[in-house]
Amino acid sequence: xxxxxxxxxxxxxxxxxxxxxxxxxxxxxxxxxxxxxxxxxxxxxxxxxxxxxxxxxxxxxxxxxxxxxxxxxxxxxxxxxxxxxxxxxxxxxxxxxxxxxxxxxxxxxxxxxxxxxxxxxxxxxxxxxxxxxxxxxxxxxxxxxxxxxxxxxxxxxxxxxxxxxxxxxxxxxxxxxxxxxxxxxxxxxxxxxxxxxxxxxxxxxxxxxxxxxxxxxxxxxxxxxxxxxxxxxxxxxxxxxxxxxxxxxxxxxxxxxxxxxxxxxxxxxxxxxxxxxxxxxxxxxxxxxxxxxxxxxxxxxxxxxxxxxxxxxxxxxxxxxxxxxxxxxxxxxxxxxxxxxxxxxxxxxxxxxxxxxxxxxxxxxxxxxxxxxxxxxxxxxxxxxxxxxxxxxxxxxxxxx
Numbered sequence: 001x002x003x004x005x006x007x008x009x010x011x012x013x014x015x016x017x018x019x020x021x022x023x024x025x026x027x028x029x030x031x032x033x034x035x036x037x038x039x040x041x042x043x044x045x046x047x048x049x050x051x052x053x054x055x056x057x058x059x060x061x062x063x064x065x066x067x068x069x070x071x072x073x074x075x076x077x078x079x080x081x082x083x084x085x086x087x088x089x090x091x092x093x094x095x096x097x098x099x100x101x102x103x104x105x106x107x108x109x110x111x112x113x114x115x116x117x118x119x120x121x122x123x124x125x126x127x128x129x130x131x132x133x134x135x136x137x138x139x140x141x142x143x144x145x146x147x148x149x150x151x152x153x154x155x156x157x158x159x160x161x162x163x164x165x166x167x168x169x170x171x172x173x174x175x176x177x178x179x180x181x182x183x184x185x186x187x188x189x190x191x192x193x194x195x196x197x198x199x200x201x202x203x204x205x206x207x208x209x210x211x212x213x214x215x216x217x218x219x220x221x222x223x224x225x226x227x228x229x230x231x232x233x234x235x236x237x238x239x240x241x242x243x244x245x246x247x248x249x250x251x252x253x254x255x256x257x258x259x260x261x262x263x264x265x266x267x268x269x270x271x272x273x274x275x276x277x278x279x280x281x282x283x284x285x286x287x288x289x290x291x292x293x294x295x296x297x298x299x300x301x302x303x304x305x306x307x308x309x310x311x312x313x314x315x316x317x318x319x320x321x322x323x324x325x326x327x328x329x330x331x332x333x334x335x336x337x338x339x340x341x342x343x344x345x346x347x348x349x350x351x352x353x354x355x356x357x358x359x360x361x362x363x364x365x366x367x368x369x370x371x372x373x374x375x376x377x378x379x380x381x382x383x384x385x386x387x388x389x390x391x392x393x394x395x396x397x398x399x400x401x
Contacts, residue, residue, distance in 0.1 A: 001130060004029050005173040007039040007140065007161035010051060012176050012235040013082055014044035021235050022086070022176065023093050026135055030095060034171060036135040037105075037126065039161040040086050042078025050078045052141075068113035072142075072151045076101070079139035079157070087137040096133040100126070102160060105136070106167070107143030115153035118143060118222075121167035138164065155216020162219040166226025173228055175215050176235040181242030182207065182214050184397035185261040189388050192398035196259065198243045200342050203259045204232075206374045210338035211264035220244065257350055258341040258395040263388050265381050268314040269297070269331040269366065272321060273304040281305055287320045297336060297367060297378055306367065308334060308378065331366065335384040338376045339391055345372045357394035363387050 006029065008022045029036045046053035055078055059066045066074075080101055087099035106122035126136050140157025143150050152159050158175060165173035182204055185193040199207075201224040205217040214232050223230050223244070233241035274280045284305050288295050293313045299306040309317050314330060321328045344350045351368075354375060358365060363386065367378040379387050392398065 001127075002034040003037060003130075003165075003168045003170045004034045005037045005039065005161050005165040005168070005170045006176060007157055007174065008041065008086075008176045008235060009157065009178075010041040010044050010048075011178045013040050013086055014048060018235060019086060019089050023089055025174075025176065025233075025235070026090060027093060027095065030134045035130045035133075037161075037164050037168065037170070038086065038090075038135050038137045039140045039157055039164065040079060040082040040137060041140050041157040043082045043085070050081050052078050054078075069148060072113045072116075073149050075151050076139070076142040076149045079141050083137045083139040087135075090135055090137065095135055097135045097137055098129055098133050099137045099139075101139050101149075102142035103144030103149065105138040105164065107160060107163065109143040109145050109150045109152070111145040111148065111150065113148075113150055116143060116145065116150035118152070118159065118163050121163050123164075123167050126164075126168070155218055158216040158219035159222060162222035162226070162228070162230070165228045166222055169226075170228055172231055173219075173223055174231045174233055174241075175219075176233050177214065178234065178236070179214065179232075180234045180237065180239050181232045182212070182244075183260070185388055185392045186212075186263065189263075189385050190261075190392045190398075193392065194398055195239075196242050197240070198245070199259055200246065201244060202373055203340055203342055204242075204244050206338070206340045207260050207262045210262040210336065210340065210374070210376070212260065212262045214242075215244075256341060257343045257347055258339045258397065259343070260340055260397065261388055261391045261395075262338045262340060263335055263384060264338075265335040265384055266311045267296075267308040267334040267336060267378075268311045269306060269308045269334050269378065270314065270317060270321075271304060271306045271329040271331070272326050273329075274326065275303045283324055284321065284326070287324060288317060291316055291320055293317050297369065297376065299367060299369070308336065333381045334366065334378050335381045335387070336376055336378050337384075337387050337391065338374055339395065340374050342373050344375070351375055353394050354391060357390045358387060361386055361390055363390070 083099040108120040109116035140160040183193045187193040205220040230244040297308040
């Protein structure tokens with residue numbers, strides 16, 4: 001039995017028009033001779049009646065927040081509604097379908113409510129169902145831990161799709177969204193940004209981690225471990241999109257040094273100095289961990305640590321550090337810009353090209369770091385668009401094919 005997984009995000013199932021386009025993709029897949037696992041997100045975005053953020057607002061109380069177990073129970077409803085509605089639309093279109101919650105589809109998680117990890121996928125129920133249905137419509141973003149419903153955190157529906165694809169050894173996991181695929185940069189900033197026909201798991205994961213919002217990195221890693229190719233496609237077109245696979249299979253990936261430019265704005269850099277405290281590093285990062293504050297762009301020096309946090313969490317970070325006797329320095333309004341590419345490994349001159357491109361426009365680099373496939377720079381957000389465009393031009397990414 002050949003199986004394909006197709007995941008549709010909130011904007012792909014938000015109204016009759018987008019759901020009809022999504023149905024067409026499912027029908028074509030079924031007609032090609034495969035069984036289809038359809039994974040859906042909650043319909044629409046914040047403000048839509050069944051969107052996750054809208055549901056969350058029903059019990060939002062900063063002083064007495066609801067227990068996380070109850071929050072998960074409520075938030076899971078958006079995807080369940082979406083699954084039933086989409087399954088019914090497929091049935092009307094002539095397909096034999098069934099709707100499933102994440103738990104009914106076999107997603108078993110730990111009990112970390114709000115950010116649960118998948119521990120096992122039991123596929124027997126889906127496999128039995130496929131004996132008499134064409135498509136199984138599964139509520140994404142959720143699973144079960146014992147009798148409790150859990151949610152998988154950011155990118156949870158992507159992760160659901162990848163986990164089911166790996167467990168069922170699917171032919172491919174297709175992620176449908178509102179863009180044509182993975183672009184060389186944000187087309188809202190760079191009009192000349194071009195579609196990448198293929199990228200490696202590592203490249204797209206790094207692009208996603210550093211700001212490109214096409215697929216969640218956890219889903220990419222799940223697919224990579226399962227050896228399942230992925231494809232990013234537009235719901236509203238038949239274009240082929242972007243294939244994601246291993247380096248050897250990603251056509252042309254070895255010929256380009258830089259694959260794409262990603263950016264993440266809304267950051268504050270925090271610097272903490274102490275010439276006397278030999279526990280500075282442990283104390284600072286333990287405080288951030290205890291507060292649940294995500295840190296990035298870390299630089300550890302003999303008598304100082306520098307790192308970035310989301311700007312909305314900076315006041316809490318500063319308060320905690322001050323309570324420990326430190327006097328943190330804050331640099332607000334920062335953007336991290338990343339050049340990502342498997343082809344830069346071991347190739348000299350990539351960092352120099354980045355620095356030269358930014359210097360041409362007088363853009364100051366606050367901080368820089370690199371790995372074998374990514375180089376990051378931290379700049380003022382006031383230069384964000386200029387910096388992204390400059391790097392996109394410097395590596396001739398508008399000529400990608």
